Amino acid sequence: MVNIQKIFEIWNEIKERVYFRLREFENLWKYGSNEDIFSEFAFCILTPQSKAKVCWNAILEMKKTKKLFYGNEDDLYGSLKGVRFRKRKVHYIVKAREYFSENGELAIKEILSKFIESYGVLKTRDILVKDIKGMGYKEASHFLRNIGFGQDIAILDRHILRSLKKYGVIDDIPKSLTGRRYFEIEGKMREFSKRLGLGLVYLDFIFWYMGTGEVFK
DNA sequence: ACCGGCAGGTGGACC
DNA sequence: TGGTCCACCTGCCGG
Numbered sequence: 412m413v414n415i416q417k418i419f420e421i422w423n424e425i426k427e428r429v430y431f432r433l434r435e436f437e438n439l440w441k442y443g444s445n446e447d448i449f450s451e452f453a454f455c456i457l458t459p460q461s462k463a464k465v466c467w468n469a470i471l472e473m474k475k476t477k478k479l480f481y482g483n484e485d486d487l488y489g490s491l492k493g494v495r496f497r498k499r500k501v502h503y504i505v506k507a508r509e510y511f512s513e514n515g516e517l518a519i520k521e522i523l524s525k526f527i528e529s530y531g532v533l534k535t536r537d538i539l540v541k542d543i544k545g546m547g548y549k550e551a552s553h554f555l556r557n558i559g560f561g562q563d564i565a566i567l568d569r570h571i572l573r574s575l576k577k578y579g580v581i582d583d584i585p586k587s588l589t590g591r592r593y594f595e596i597e598g599k600m601r602e603f604s605k606r607l608g609l610g611l612v613y614l615d616f617i618f619w620y621m622g623t624g625e626v627f628k
Numbered sequence: 629a630c631c632g633g634c635a636g637g638t639g640g641a642c643c
Numbered sequence: 644t645g646g647t648c649c650a651c652c653t654g655c656c657g658g
Contacts, residue, residue, distance in 0.1 A: 459637035461653085495635070496651050503638095547638050568636035587647060588637085619636075627636095 413578055415607070421617050422609065428626045429616045433559075440559040445517040448558060450474050452511070452519065453504050455554040456545045457494050463627055465493040480508070480517065503545030510543060523558075532560045540590070548593040561612045565597040570622030571615060575600060 439447060450470050457466035469491050473479035478486045484501045491497040511519035526535040532555060539551040546554070552566045565571065567588065575581045575596065580603045585592055604614045620626055 455636090458635090460635055460651090461637095462635050462655090465635090465654090493654065495653055496638090497653085499638085499651060545638070549637060553636065566636070569634095570636065589646070591645080623636085 415578070417621075418578075418607065418609070418614075418617055421620055422613065425616065425620055425626050426613070429613060432616075432626060433612070436557055436561070437559040439557070440520075443520075443558075445520050446474065446480055448519045448523070449508070449511060449517055450479060451557050452507065452554055453479060455550045455557065456500050456503050456507070457491070457497075458553070459496070459550065461495040462493070467627075469494060479504075500545060503543070507543050507545070527560065532562075532564065535560075536564065548588065548590060556612065556615070561615075563601070563611060565600045565611060566615050566619075567593060567596055567600075568619075571600075571618045572596070574618035574621055575603075578603070 439451065443451075453473075454466055454470045457469065470479065473482070473487060473490045476482075476490075478490060484505050487501045487504060488497060491501065494500065508517070511517060511522055513521070523535070526538055530538070536548065536551045536555055539546050539554070540548055543551075549567055552561070552564045555561055555564060556566060569584075572581070572584045576584055580599050581596055585596075588596075600614065601611055604611045607614070609617070616626060
């Protein structure tokens with residue numbers, strides 16, 4: 412078994428920054444526009460196997476020029492140098508933009524609100540995974556966390572999984588993450604966080620920080 | 629200069 | 644029905 416104390420040391424080191432980020436997420440949902448929310452969504456489509464910072468800079472540029480909201484696939488493609496699998500991802504973004512629009516206008520906030528009020532966050536995540544190409548459980552969780560609904564969900568990426576194994580929460584890192592297996596591991600991480608008395612959303616930040624040395628997104 | 633390692637995975641085919 | 648495998652694809656950075 413590994414040193415549990417390390418977790419709390421890191422938590423003390425980063426918690427002010429984490430609180431700040433979480434407040435930003437809440438404010439994004441409270442005060443953000445449909446374009447703001449969709450930008451966060453598109454960011455989460457881009458991040459798999461890519462560098463988060465490169466992705467976020469690309470989003471900022473496409474947001475400023477409005478390409479993200481009105482451009483076609485070619486327009487977006489040109490802005491995504493450095494993003495892995497960008498051809499595919501551009502397609503996913505444009506498809507999702509239709510999904511999140513009503514009468515030709517972005518309505519992602521209204522649509523998500525309805526889902527969350529009617530079904531709750533966990534079920535909303537299922538809906539996103541089922542309906543949107545390019546969103547698996549990992550990225551759907553990432554997105555929901557980044558718009559302020561991450562209190563009880565885990566973002567099981569390679570860093571988190573590595574830490575979970577290191578601390579004996581799971582025996583092995585699975586080769587592939589099916590929905591069923593995702594829930595299983597998420598449940599174990601939830602239990603672990605309860606045992607530590609640290610919220611799941613905090614534990615994610617701590618593990619992410621241990622893996623990368625950053626508190627970015 | 630070359631090269632392995634890494635970057636917040638996902639869809640779809642196949643069994 | 645549910646797991647496993649592989650294509651997708653690029654650029655940067657340290658040895």
